Amino acid sequence: MNIILLGPPGAGKGTQAARLQAQRGMIQLSTGDMLREARASGSPIGDKVKAIMDAGELVSDEIVTALIGERLDSAQAKGAIFDGYPRTQAQAEALDLLLSERGRKLDYVIELVVDEDALVDRITGRFSCAKCGTGYHDRFKPTKVAGVCDVCGSTEFVRRPDDNEQTVRRRMAEYRAKTAPILPYYESRGLVRRVDGMESVDEVAAQIDAVLDDTE
Numbered sequence: 001m002n003i004i005l006l007g008p009p010g011a012g013k014g015t016q017a018a019r020l021q022a023q024r025g026m027i028q029l030s031t032g033d034m035l036r037e038a039r040a041s042g043s044p045i046g047d048k049v050k051a052i053m054d055a056g057e058l059v060s061d062e063i064v065t066a067l068i069g070e071r072l073d074s075a076q077a078k079g080a081i082f083d084g085y086p087r088t089q090a091q092a093e094a095l096d097l098l099l100s101e102r103g104r105k106l107d108y109v110i111e112l113v114v115d116e117d118a119l120v121d122r123i124t125g126r127f128s129c130a131k132c133g134t135g136y137h138d139r140f141k142p143t144k145v146a147g148v149c150d151v152c153g154s155t156e157f158v159r160r161p162d163d164n165e166q167t168v169r170r171r172m173a174e175y176r177a178k179t180a181p182i183l184p185y186y187e188s189r190g191l192v193r194r195v196d197g198m199e200s201v202d203e204v205a206a207q208i209d210a211v212l213d214d215t216e
């Protein structure tokens with residue numbers, strides 16, 4: 001099964017994709033994570049995208065589609081969760097091509113429906129363990145012991161440079177202008193399912209499971 005998780009910054013795409021990967025063995029393909037890896041490695045692509053990401057704008061369709069193409073074959077067996085891709089009509093069409101070239105297809109586009117104002121809070125409170133990458137939130141998901149990672153015990157944490165309010169608002173504007181308009185492309189094919197992204201993480205997970213297990 002191949003699915004897209006679609007929603008604005010902070011809608012919970014990464015949270016739900018990581019859960020689906022852990023519970024169902026599907027592979028999370030996050031273009032945001034791939035771009036951050038490229039930046040951290042100091043590769044030419046990383047250097048090229050740094051300023052664009054820090055401004056909250058979209059990286060070129062060619063770069064992100066090339067990244068997805070490289071990883072897609074690793075997500076053959078149990079399927080892929082596209083997290084943060086596609087984000088433009090050109091990317092949506094490129095993904096169709098990548099899948100059809102491999103004899104695969106999209107099963108669902110799950111839209112996380114959210115209230116944008118509440119998302120600013122979610123994003124600006126987000127941080128993760130510098131060692132194992134486990135994600136936390138100042139208010140919604142703090143570490144059990146202050147300043148110590150629940151999973152690996154590290155005391156070092158990081159925040160994303162684009163998680164400040166000004167950049168978050170810019171990322172949301174990009175979502176409204178370029179990403180939300182691709183929904184009709186999938187609606188016309190009957191692929192879109194909507195879940196309430198303002199519910200708790202567990203409730204959102206249950207709604208997504210109902211879609212994937214077709215028990216809605």
Ligand code: AP5
Pocket residue numbers: 007008009010011012013014015016031032033035052053054056057058059060061064083084085086087091122123125126127135136137140141162171197198199200201202204
């Ligand atoms: P990317 O990394 O994809 O960021 P994003 O889409 O802005 O999404 P986020 O990762 O911020 O949010 P999320 O929906 O995954 O939410 P999360 O689960 O973390 O992209 C970053 C940048 O890379 C882009 O701006 C662009 O420059 C570039 N880029 C990436 N892909 C691209 C593409 N295809 N084309 C062009 N450019 C591209 O949750 C957020 C917080 O809320 C967490 O703290 C979490 O614990 C908490 N939370 C989650 N769910 C809930 C809930 N139900 N209740 C309460 N708290 C919750």
